[in-house]
Amino acid sequence: MKYLIALMMLFSSQLWAASADDMMVSLQQDWAHIKYEVDEKEREKGFETLVKQAEEALKAHPKSANLMIWNAIILSTYAGEKGGLGALSLVKQAKSLLERSLEIDDKALDGSAYTSLASLYYQVPGWPIGFGDDDKARSYFKKALQLNPNGIDSNFFYGDFLIQQKKKQEAKKVLQQALKAAPRPGREVADKGRKDEIYRLLVTL
Known part of the structure; x- marks a missing residue:
């Protein structure tokens, strides 16, 4: 003890x-x-x-x-x-x-x-x-998005929101923008996991 x-x-x-x-x-x-x-x-x-x-x-x-x-x-x-x-x-x-x-x-x-x-x-x-x-x-x-227009998370979640709002074409552009986000040092696992989620959403579009 x-x-x-x-x-x-x-x-x-x-x-x-x-x-x-x-x-x-x-x-x-x-x-x-x-x-x-x-x-x-x-x-x-x-x-x-x-x-x-x-x-x-x-x-x-x-x-x-x-x-x-x-x-x-x-x-x-x-x-x-x-x-x-x-x-x-x-x-x-x-x-x-x-x-x-x-x-x-x-x-x-x-x-x-x-x-x-x-x-x-x-x-x-x-x-x-x-x-x-x-x-x-x-x-x-x-x-x-005003503060972080190119962020992977801000664009991912906004893209998912747009899908729920039935705005598929706009969502596709936003999700593609998310894939262009710069790598985050020390967050390689998170970046890979998030990109996998983005690809799965894009397949539905």
């Missing part, structure tokens, strides 16, 4: 000593690994663990807009894996975190908070079940 407590204290001290950027990079890489490389049956459990790690990182750096955004992304992805009514409380938490991040730095991570909020608004059911709203989604996508 003493050995276990010592290990936990060591882990805690290492966590709190790490910079917000280092923590974010670790969360990004773990997220990509779970989402794109872990067996589907194990993803929910993986994201459940990652949610806790993200919360600890944010406790260490409570004013980091970047960590708020990544907490929200992880919560949203976990919600998608979990499904059901329990997912709604998770996406509400994610929405709140994204809104807080905008108050701190609305340009953080090239406007990723806008992209993530837009994604929540078009994917979450509308009233009375949830807060989904296509008009708000469209407005947030506009802001996201």
